[in-house]
Amino acid sequence: MTFWARCRQRCLRLLFPPLPFVLAGCPLAAGLLILVFVKPAVPPPLRYAAYLFSAYALAIFCARLPRLFRQLRQLALGMPLVRRYLQDVRFRIILSLVLSLAVNGLYTLLQAGLGFWHRSLWYGALAVYYALLFLMRFPLLSQALRGQLGQKPADEYVLYRRCGIILTATTFALSTIAFYIVCYGRGVSHHPITTIAMAAYTFFSLTMAIIQAVRCRRFHSPVLAAARSVGLASALVSMLVLETAMLSAFGGEADALFRHRMTAVSGGLLCLSVLGMGIFMTVRGNRALRALRQGGR
Numbered sequence: 001m002t003f004w005a006r007c008r009q010r011c012l013r014l015l016f017p018p019l020p021f022v023l024a025g026c027p028l029a030a031g032l033l034i035l036v037f038v039k040p041a042v043p044p045p046l047r048y049a050a051y052l053f054s055a056y057a058l059a060i061f062c063a064r065l066p067r068l069f070r071q072l073r074q075l076a077l078g079m080p081l082v083r084r085y086l087q088d089v090r091f092r093i094i095l096s097l098v099l100s101l102a103v104n105g106l107y108t109l110l111q112a113g114l115g116f117w118h119r120s121l122w123y124g125a126l127a128v129y130y131a132l133l134f135l136m137r138f139p140l141l142s143q144a145l146r147g148q149l150g151q152k153p154a155d156e157y158v159l160y161r162r163c164g165i166i167l168t169a170t171t172f173a174l175s176t177i178a179f180y181i182v183c184y185g186r187g188v189s190h191h192p193i194t195t196i197a198m199a200a201y202t203f204f205s206l207t208m209a210i211i212q213a214v215r216c217r218r219f220h221s222p223v224l225a226a227a228r229s230v231g232l233a234s235a236l237v238s239m240l241v242l243e244t245a246m247l248s249a250f251g252g253e254a255d256a257l258f259r260h261r262m263t264a265v266s267g268g269l270l271c272l273s274v275l276g277m278g279i280f281m282t283v284r285g286n287r288a289l290r291a292l293r294q295g296g297r
Helices: 003-015 019-038 044-077 080-087 089-118 121-146 153-184 192-218 222-250 253-296
Strands: none
Touching: 003 044, 019 044, 044 080, 080 089, 089 121, 089 192, 089 222, 121 153, 121 222, 153 222, 153 253, 192 222, 222 253
């Protein structure tokens, strides 16, 4: 074996050590970094050694990631439900609709309970809004479970138009929320647990909206287009609610004017966006149904 071949082999051994060493190196590197950051009196040689080892642990972990992903995928494909989830696009879409509906329902109950407990118009308006979203998502899921998506355009466009009408009606609840913010000139102070729940729902809504937008592109289905619009509306309102909570929690009295203007602009844009989506869906649904009726004559 030549000199360069031996060097290459040793470098590969350093970059791809045994898996137990890779898995043990990550928590060890994290512990060393915490020790270095917490204890300023650590001697410089030990500090530099901790930095070097942490960099090495990160490098070998990243080098192992593709192989780990392949092994986990092979392991997951051995499970029937996981294999179906990975290979069946329609099943993944239906599962995402089920998950969105379940979380939407729980979040509606949370807002309704908070509104009843605090006698708050703010929570009541949020509960009404998310209840309307739930009413839109439930028939969409039922239609997706009954048949092939995109195979019955007339039935799907009826649901699409109905969602547009309800989405337009939700503007009244959104206007109540925006009016509360602008009228009082402040956000609503939430309990830390409530704020965490709102932040979790916001990130969940954004994630599901992005996932549905990507997965639904290949299907020419009005039901999935409506689900995508409902998810986007839910994510936008969740962002507004989280924005008011964060501004109220971290803003001082000197920032009251900025907080008032920021929430007013955000609330106005949100109402216009949701109203525009609702009108667009209603008009498009009417035109599509009219074209289908004329084509069926």
